[in-house]
Amino acid sequence: xxxxxxxxxxxxxxxxxxxxxxxxxxxxxxxxxxxxxxxxxxxxxxxxxxxxxxxxxxxxxxxxxxxxxxxxxxxxxxxxxxxxxxxxxxxxxxxxxxxxxxxxxxxxxxxxxxxxxxxxxxxxxxxxxxxxxxxxxxxxxxxxxxxxxxxxxxxxxxxxxxxxxxxxxxxxxxxxxxxxxxxxxxxxxxxxxxxxxxxxxxxxxxxxxxxxxxxxxxxxxxxxxxxxxxxxxxxxxxxxxxxxxxxxxxxxxxxxxxxxxxxxxxxxxxxxxxxxxxxxxxxxxxxxxxxxxxxxxxxxxxxxxxxxxxxxxxxxxxxxxxxxxxxxxxxxxxxxxxxxxxxxxxxxxxxxxxxxxxxxxxxxxxxxxxxxxxxxxxxxxxxxxxxxxxxxxxxxxxxxxxxxxxxxxxxxxxxxxxxxxxxxxxxxxxxxxxxxxxxxxxxxx
Numbered sequence: 318x319x320x321x322x323x324x325x326x327x328x329x330x331x332x333x334x335x336x337x338x339x340x341x342x343x344x345x346x347x348x349x350x351x352x353x354x355x356x357x358x359x360x361x362x363x364x365x366x367x368x369x370x371x372x373x374x375x376x377x378x379x380x381x382x383x384x385x386x387x388x389x390x391x392x393x394x395x396x397x398x399x400x401x402x403x404x405x406x407x408x409x410x411x412x413x414x415x416x417x418x419x420x421x422x423x424x425x426x427x428x429x430x431x432x433x434x435x436x437x438x439x440x441x442x443x444x445x446x447x448x449x450x451x452x453x454x455x456x457x458x459x460x461x462x463x464x465x466x467x468x469x470x471x472x473x474x475x476x477x478x479x480x481x482x483x484x485x486x487x488x489x490x491x492x493x494x495x496x497x498x499x500x501x502x503x504x505x506x507x508x509x510x511x512x513x514x515x516x517x518x519x520x521x522x523x524x525x526x527x528x529x530x531x532x533x534x535x536x537x538x539x540x541x542x543x544x545x546x547x548x549x550x551x552x553x554x555x556x557x558x559x560x561x562x563x564x565x566x567x568x569x570x571x572x573x574x575x576x577x578x579x580x581x582x583x584x585x586x587x588x589x590x591x592x593x594x595x596x597x598x599x600x601x602x603x604x605x606x607x608x609x610x611x612x613x614x615x616x617x618x619x620x621x622x623x624x625x626x627x628x629x630x631x632x633x634x635x636x637x638x639x640x641x642x643x644x645x646x647x648x649x650x651x652x653x654x655x656x657x658x659x660x661x662x663x664x665x666x667x668x669x670x671x672x673x674x675x676x677x678x679x680x681x682x683x684x685x686x687x688x689x690x691x692x693x694x695x696x697x698x699x700x701x702x703x704x705x706x707x708x709x710x711x712x713x714x715x716x717x718x719x720x721x722x723x724x725x726x727x728x729x730x731x732x733x734x735x736x737x738x739x740x741x742x743x744x745x746x747x748x749x750x751x752x753x754x755x756x757x758x759x760x761x762x
Contacts, residue, residue, distance in 0.1 A: 337364035340731050340738055342710070350705070351730075353742045354712035358527070358560050358675065358729030361587035361641070362632055369592050369631045376627035385621030392623045396630040400597075403569045403633075405578050408602025413595060413626060415619045417559035417585030418452030420596035421521070424581045425456050426615050427600060427608065428519035428553045434607035437551075440518040444508060444552070446482035448717070450529045451521060451557055460521055463529040464720030478517075480508050482526055483535035486668045486679060487687060487718070498539030506546045514550040519581070521555040524571025528560070528714040531677030531725035532670055540575035553580040553604065559596070560675065563587035564636050564732055567646025567673030574672070580604050590731075593628040594619070641732040649673040652728070652739050659747040665696070665754045674732060678750065679717065680724040682757075689722040696753060697724040703749035711746065726750075 324331060332344040340363060342350045352360070362369065376392055383390065397411040412427075414420050425443060432440035445451065447462035458467060459474045462482070467474060481504055483497065490500050509517050524540070526533040547554045556579035561571030565587055568574050572582075582599040589595035600608070619625075636642060653669060653676050660666040660678070667681035680700065682690045690696045697713045704711045704726075717723035730742065 339363040339365065340734050348708055350708045350710050351738065351741060351745065352710045353704075353728040353730050353746065354710045355729040355731060356591055357586070358565065358712060358727065359586045359591045360731050361563050361565060361645075362590035362592075362635055363731040363733050364591075366590075366592075366631075366635065368635060369590070369628055372627045372631040373592060373624055376624045380623050383623065384618075385616065389621070390623040390626065392630065393621055393626040396626040396633070399630060399633055403637075404582065404599055405570055405572055406582060406599060406601045407578065408605075409582075410600045410602065410605040412598040412600070413621050413629070414598065414617055415594040415622075415625075416596040417583065418454040418457045418596070419617060419620075420559065420583040420585055420598045421452045421457040421460065421557065422454050423598040423615060424521070424555050424583045425460065425519070427581060427598060427604065427613065428555065430608050430611070430613050430615075431553065431600075431604050432518050434611035437515070439515050440551075442512055442517045443477045444505065444512075444517060444520045445477050445479055446522050446526075447479045448482040448484060448526060448530045448533075449523060449557075450527055451523075452559075461529075463716070465716045468720075478508060478512055480505050482522070482530060482533070483539050484526070484530050484533050484717075485536060486533070486670065494536065496538070498536040498542050501539060502542035502546050505543060506549075509546070509550050509552060514552070517550065517552050519553040519555050520547050521557055523557045523559075524561050524574070524577070525566055525672060525675065527675075528712065528725075528727060530717050531679055531714055531727055532672070532675045533677075534670060534672055537575070540572065540577050544577055555579060555581045555583065557583050559583060559585040560729075563632070564642035564645045565673055565675050565729065566671075567642065567649055569642055571672075588632065589625065589628045590632050592632070593622070593625045595622070595625045595629055597629075636732070639733075645673040645732045648732070648734060648736075648739060649676060651736075652676060652743060655739070655743040656746065659743055660750065663747075663751060663754055665690075665757055666750065671727075674734075675727070675729050677714075677725050677727045678746075680726070680750070680753075689718045690724055690757075692716075692722050696757075697726060699753045699756075700724075700726050700749055703752045704746065707745045707749055709742065709745040709749065711749075
């Protein structure tokens with residue numbers, strides 16, 4: 318490994334990207350990859366969008382940087398007003414930051430600030446879910462339940478209380494599939510009672526579990542029941558929409574599928590579609606008002622960016638004007654069904670699931686028992702490599718079963734992916750998985 322870059326990947330040399338357009342990325346060797354992962358489920362809009370690039374350049378020419386404690390900008394005020402129209406909250410207030418992890422950190426602090434402002438100083442605990450992911454900063458990682466990422470830093474973690482996440486493919490509740498949401502809500506209720514309701518500040522969860530459990534859609538009764546529990550105990554509901562937001566699941570936000578109105582919402586990724594480091598923490602008016610009176614001890618150098626707001630506004634308008642949220646729903650359904658049909662006889666495929674263009678394939682050693690492959694077989698990594706050989710990029714996750722074993726691959730391409738590109742995606746992904754199946758032990762074929 319040469320040069321002075323500390324790379325994200327330490328165990329292999331990375332190709333050099335030289336251009337990207339639409340869903341395609343070309344490297345220095347001339348290989349052209351179909352980015353079925355959208356990077357890390359980021360690019361809701363495609364690479365090379367002229368409107369976004371123009372908005373970024375024009376705002377940077379006007380004012381590239383002003384500090385958020387000294388100035389607001391027209392770009393920021395206009396973006397927040399337009400965004401408010403699609404947010405699932407009453408009188409929302411938007412706090413822009415530089416990414417999803419910063420947005421989660423902001424949301425956790427905001428929950429604490431809200432309770433302090435109301436005189437509930439004892440409320441400091443966060444309840445989150447096992448099998449979740451909320452970011453890699455220290456507070457966000459503590460809330461996360463993705464064990465492979467937490468494991469090296471466990472001595473620094475441990476303040477968050479965790480409950481079960483809905484994982485329908487592997488649900489072990491006795492009445493499954495009936496009443497799973499109600500039972501999980503009962504577990505949350507018992508946990509809050511055990512911790513002492515007066516000590517719990519907020520419950521944070523992804524509307525649809527992202528990479529950790531691979532686009533795991535909860536049962537229909539889950540979110541309404543969970544919100545009822547939180548409301549009963551005065552616990553704030555934080556919806557982590559970093560992956561699910563801005564049309565990814567076929568609705569503006571994941572919670573929209575269940576008509577949930579959270580107290581705090583966090584977003585990122587698709588908010589700027591990778592054109593600018595942008596995350597968002599949004600407070601309902603009810604949360605904002607007491608904090609406004611008392612103050613919020615928090616801030617980042619690059620929060621409230623005018624350029625970021627100009628990018629976010631243009632992305633938002635493109636999603637609305639081109640009906641890309643609805644397109645995500647329809648194209649995603651077609652791709653999901655196409656994968657299910659193509660992989661129906663592939664015995665290492667346990668489940669194909671998701672909503673909109675957030676789709677996952679779970680890989681198993683035994684389809685009948687759902688037994689996972691041992692981590693030592695590196696099945697996810699082998700599928701990724703087979704896909705790269707076919708010039709297809711997928712998004713990986715491991716440890717979904719017990720924090721060690723369990724293999725997933727996800728797709729989340731641009732919401733503008735064409736029908737022809739969708740067919741190519743299904744064909745190449747199927748071929749990559751089949752190639753790994755062919756090399757698996759005879760019992761898994």
